[in-house]
Amino acid sequence: MSEDLEHRPTKRQRFFVDSSDSPQDSAGIVDASLPRHCPGLGDRETEQDAQYNVPETPPAKRVATPGTLGSPLNPPTSSKARRHCTADDSVITSPLQNGTIQPVTHEAIVHPTTQPSSPNGFDVDLFTSIIGETLPADSLQLIQSASSNNVERAVNIFFDGSWKKPAKATIGRMPTTIRQTLPLTSKPSRTSSSTASISNIDGTPLEHESVMRKQPATRYIGAFGVGGWATRSGLALLKHGDSVRIERARSQPVAKRGRGGKLFVNNKGDILTRFTNASGQEIGRLPHETAEWVSTLIDQKMCQFEGVCVFIPDRVRVNDTIYLQLRCFLRKEAFQRGPFVGTGDDNRSTGLFEEKESTEEKSLRLRQVALVKLFHEINLQPTSINPTTEKHKRDGLLRAAEMAEQYDGVKKEKEKGKSSKDPNDSSSEDDTAELEDDQLDTLYRKAQSFDFNMPEAEPAPTFRLDLRKYQKQALHWMLSKEKDKKDTRERSMHPLWEEYSWPTKDVDDQDLPSVEGIDHFYVNPYSGDLSVDFPAQEQRCLGGVLADEMGLGKTIEMLSLIHSHKVEPHPDVSNGINSVNDLARVPASSTGVVSAPYTTLVVAPTSLLSQWESEALKASEPGTMRVLMYYGADKAVNLRDICCEAKYATAPHVIVTSYGVVLSEFRQLAAQSLIAPAAQGGLFSVEFFRIILDEAHMIKNRRSKSARACYELQAPHRWVLTGTPIVNRLEDLFSLVRFLKVEPWSNFSFWKTFITVPFENKEFVRALNVVQSVLEPLVLRRTKTMKTPEGEPLVPLPKRTVTIEEVELSEQEREIYDCIYTRAKRTYNDNVEAGTLLQSYSTIFAQILRLRQTCCHPILTRNKDIVADEETVAAALDATNNLKDDMDLQELITQFTASTENPESEDRSVKFTAHALRQIQTDSSGECPICCEEPIIEPAVTACWHSACKKCLEDFVRHQMNKGVQARCFSCRADVDAKDIFEVVKHPLSHSATAMDEFTACDPALSSSQPAPRISLRRINPLSPSAHTSAKIHALINHLSRIPPNTKSVVFSQFTSFLDLIGPQLSRVGISHLRLDGSMPQKARAAVLSEFTKTEEYTDEIIDTEDETPFRGRPSAAKRSQSEAPPTVLLISLRAGGVGLNLTCASNVFVMDPWWSFAVEAQAIDRVHRMGQLRDVSVTRFVVKDSIEGRMLRVQERKMNIAGSLGLRVGGDDGEDDKKKDRIAELKLLFE
């Protein structure tokens, strides 16, 4: 360093020249200390010191301004006029990429004069007479605003057609009267062209230029004392009261760069700040801790420092302390810098390879720290501060910044480790801390403080369903979000900003010159941004998060919005008179994106696609809703063609697609990035009117490709629906915000700096407060537990009874279970002893899984190949043996009666068989010969057709085998093969009528008035392993057979393989059933759902019930009754059925196996117990007695206790690593 010092050319020891003629800049190196300046503008900014009033030197973020000036659409707007305009109206017209105009309003309170020009100042009549046609009110208004109420300009604007484009974008907006009273029309920022929104990325008003003209180049803000140390010795180098210059001693970057040709920025050596005497001699340096931030402020052109020597020893020696007083002046540029220049663009351009933290973000952090320290040093207190952010502020900020440094390092390492994995795997989670539930509670409290007096809105008449009150309120809220970017809530200061007063006296109590109109300045201590204009909190996104709890009818609410906020075609569109306008639109199409102003895109999980379709149709008056399923083979349409503006009559109102489709189209797009998206005709080639992401927690991982794909979908109105906006992490929310394009939060570095880092640094209160302020205007959330002021629940739901049924394992199952349990327990104990519980966690977990499977059905734990082999053998045996696993009694009887009629086979045994079988059939076998019960309990027969109770028979056979003798029939002493014991299964009286007819015909003696039920003989221990029943299946069948025939049941299991076993067992007892799991293609799922709900008796539920029939009509009742009995049982996998589905047609739920957290089960149960359910719901959870499952219930209880009232913690299986510790505790619960 000292070398650097000595070689420094003295001529460069001046202020402010460093950056502009710094070799770094000219070399284009991104220097950590200089990133906020556009290198090319460096010189110009320097010039600006002297002539700050020159508009030709806009700050970097205003790059687009010259476009406005040169734009043909606004010829009379000279730069001067424009500035005038902005000063008065605080409207900035920033150009869109396609050359159209987009006014952005800011109500700057800095100027009391910010009054709108009265709309009356615009002579509408005159204008109309000139252009010769009458325009709709809002077009007129648009032109009016674009022309700043200048009729002449307005006429120009009208004829050049440039007003058209934005007008269309806002065409759907109702011409409300409120709007006319606003100063000027505020147009939604068209998200497709991000220039405008990005330039305003953190709420810093754009129009600071207006006041900046009055702002002097530097302005005093305070002074502080510092003890510098001398770097030279000498006599009388300085004396008390002498002024000293503070300047940066930069290391020589050129020298640094030479090595290996690598860019090498020595950040650490970069903070030297020295002070020189009047003659430019270096006297000494500022101490490290001061220099650290002073250097940043100087480098980033934030501040200028003037020093005065307070004390200096007469004879100075190196390392002596020299006391200085530093007066600090804020430079004008500090207020001018465009916050986040380019970072907004980063979001777009680097969307595919998003970095963790760029050098820019780093410099931002440095500046932020520097500012905070400065304010601390000069003891400048904010005059106004958001009370919620006040707490912990400074410490938090500094620590957050330091954290960021470490965090970054850690992250990078982790990234390296991760890079081998597929980073697009949406399940791969951040390693960031998870939210505790009480924190979530806090977070939601605000969003949830739902005002029951919120205004309501009536849906459009084309909407057919009746909305409940709270749904109408949601509609109103959504309409206001979509139509008005500024809602009526009071304008408040952006929570991240603080207001400071300019000091009126300096440190020596001298009056300072005041600047008119600028008494305050505003600091964002989180970003280090400064502003002289009031930073209003604003949300620019037209949309939000509808986070109503499941079952409150989010879908319906959304559909009502689709109906109620539509775009009508502009009358001129079809007339073709606007040849000029067409010209104006050319650039739009050449960029590849076509506007689809009538179309709402719904992105939903695959399982919900058909539900969306059917609900959309059901909620609409016939003919008012065109739904396009954009999925699978149906994708072969060109959205550009069918949705474009001209196709008002045919464009689909709603396009339903899946996340998978979005992702795959996005991949294609990325793969062929050279081809314009236009060529595809897919989702990305169109700008929709509105996008709705259903179950939006699907994109909670911002790094997943799905999420990124969704970000890129284009629409001005963006909504996400989710019952759980935050699943585990605050980042989950970020992804939603990112999709919604809520500035500034959609910038991840911004988010990270202000939310993630503080949060990880345990600055929970602050982080959560910030999140809350983000959420509040964005989220509408109501929960099922909410009560109206009258104490009524929002949605009256029928009763739900949950019973836990303890199932006793059969002996055989118990043996297997015990065996596996012993093994698992041993593993556990061994690892506890060795202290390696964490390492072998997955092993133990796998064993627990085995245990749980055993509880369901032992075969689940067996090697699949072996099982398959056994199946084959069994099938072969079945084929050779005339005794099958499953025999129909009637068939047997027919077979034997036939042979008795044959005179040759006058065999006693055959006769007996026929007789015995008939006895079985007519239930006249009398009492059990073994236990004397009459009638026989669960009759079973031997291969020699002797009946007894199943249990007695089994006991007897086992008894004999235990004695080591050949089992023989209790009756005829014939050898009995334990395999060849059959139970008699009576099938419920259903579609066996035909079989019975035959029977009565062939044997009138046995016919009775009532047809006998169909009976089959089934091997108790089937040869085929999967044909074995299990305790749970048995219990389930018991329940199902007791259920009245007209009610439907849903059976959940987390193991699809278990469902595979249950299915056949149900078939055996004649329970027809359906099956739904994640492996099924969408079409099959839809078919299953439609089949299951088909014969619903109540067809006219008010809300949210589903009508799966893809056609609009339902089969008539008569037709239905004739058709076969519909399946009344739906087997569904817990995971596939956990989300979204509507199964209100069922009223019984069976949960076959417990999940680790009851929330997941509850969610599944809520598929049935949700709005639209009219019957009481009975829920049976099967749990094996004295097993791991019972202990799992205890784990569930524990989780429930931890969880707050919100029950938001749904994704229980996420972030396995993070949860390990937690799980260890659970393991203890499981094994000890």
Add this chain to the structure above:
Amino acid sequence: MALPKRIIKETERLMAEPYDYPHVPLTVFGASSDSLSLCISRVSGINAVPHEDNLRYFDVSIHGPAQSPYEGGIFRLELFLPDDYPMTPPKIRFLTKIYHPNIDRLGRICLDVLKNNWSPALQIRTILLSIQALLGAPNPDDPLANDVAQRWKDDEPAAIQTAKEWTRTHAMT
């Protein structure tokens, strides 16, 4: 331990109507064992009464079948139903002395249905009938009392005579 339903039922039937036994426990069709078919006999002469303090313990008396050396005798037996009855046969023994090749001095009976051929479908009644039948048809080829069996083979009339005497002496008092 509660008494199994089967035992209660059997007891009731034994007590109620020893001569009109409504239940046909064994099948008429396809029964393969001769000894089992005996139980169809309507001619009875058996009586079994449980002890009041132990309902698994029965006092049994069997009339000697007609045209047998035991005719006119009433033989007392004791019968005990073990815990795993009917999986295992009842334990049964003559208390009255009897001269019979298949019954030893201690009253133990050699009868297949009380051993290997036991079936839970058999009941007290059927067992007793089997025993009665055994009295009518001694089987010296499968002896339990070897001396008696030998004599039966060597000199059947003498053996029968002895049996009659024993009956008179022990079973008719």
